[in-house]
Amino acid sequence: MPETQRRPVPRNDGGELDTATAFLTFARECVLKKMDGLTEQQLRQVLVGSGTTLLGLVHHLTIAERVWFGHHVAGGEDPGDVGMTVPGGRTAEDVLAGYRAAIEDSDAAIRAAGGPDAPVAVAVDGKFHTLRWVLAHMTSETARHAGHADILREQIDGVTGR
Template identity: 85%
Template sequence: MAETQRKPVPRNDGGELDTATAFLTFARESVLKKTDGLTEEQLRRVLVDSGTTLLGLVHHLTLAERYWFGHHVAGGEDPGDIDMTVPAGRTAADVLAGYRAEIAASDAAVRAAGDPDRPVAIPVQGTHHTLRWVLAHMTSETARHAGHADILREQLDGVTGR
């Protein structure tokens, strides 16, 4: 039987923001857990026809965090193309550290916004969605990619879990 990385879902229920951020954190941790103990080569290995790699997923999610929380919520610069191509010369350690740093910046933007009803600083295609909407969007985006990461990790070494 394959080793498992399973952990329980959050039980936070102390309010809307507390619950929303707990589930986003859970999804982020699930993605990062898929990279634990793997080599640079394994993190970059292409296992599916689309060319998706574990490291590419993390790179993509880093840019998505910056786009949604840094740009739309906090009003910062637009990071541009949010693809899965890891720039040449970036090590796996750099990409993973970048994701962790972007998560911290995103969490700070959420804390600064404070209220789930608060509209974003920069509209999304002309609409001032709320922080609530961005949290829901990023939770679903991150969870979707955590599922992709589960499959890639299982293909690499048989490890499963969330």
Template identity: 60%
Template sequence: MPDEQREPVPRVDTGELAVAHAFLSFQRHCVLKKAAGLSDEQLRKALVPSGTSILGLVHHLAAAERFWFGHHLAGGPEQGNHDDLDEVTAPDRPAAEVIDDYRAAIEASDRAISAADGPETLMAIPIDGTRKSLRWLLAHMTTETARHAGHADILREQLDGATGR
């Protein structure tokens, strides 16, 4: 029987920001769990015509965390370039480095979230001419991360049969 990685969703219900952050954290954890225990070759393996791999998803999400929380929310410089938002990882970059980079991006994002005054805090850098709220940003990043966690779940099942969120 294949390994099942199922865990319950967060049970936090103490306030809007706490709930939103808990669900984003849960989705981030799901992505990292899909990468855990796989070889470099498995992490890089593209099993769909688009070329998507688990490592490519992790790479993309690290760049997205920095772009949205570090740049737009906190007002920091835009790091990297828009190619970093692609789901392609340089073949000579070690998988462990990509995963550690995602963890570091999450930590930096969490610091930016903690520094905000609440869900109504507006981004420092507008998107499309509008300074969206942290509420919007958390919803956006949770859906983005959940979508890619689902992709990673399917890829992981194809690799070794492990299933579950």
């Protein structure tokens, strides 16, 4: 089956932070691309035994962005539960807009951190990891869920690709 949503891998190589943020951005865009053209019902459709939905993945990644970049890197409030259950009353449009806003806030926190060696503002399990570590963690987390989204999307309407 041809890949109908294939995106080119970033070629950024202008330094550690440039490369790291390019690949995080790429993974985020891959997640958002999976949502394109689907209805509210399709975004909430349960297709696997775990109950994971496309919209639930986006909700989870939104909270993860806010935990890792907003809380740990920037020192803001801890947003709490990173589960995949979309709170009642939230539309797909609300959830997607929330993810985009979280990405903007995260990117601002990354720029303000001062570089990959900068320690986080709030320790992670008692350790002050670096921005580098948070970027690697969030890139792998986002890419993993982009893969889940790719499989769910293919089950919904046959659309494939990263």
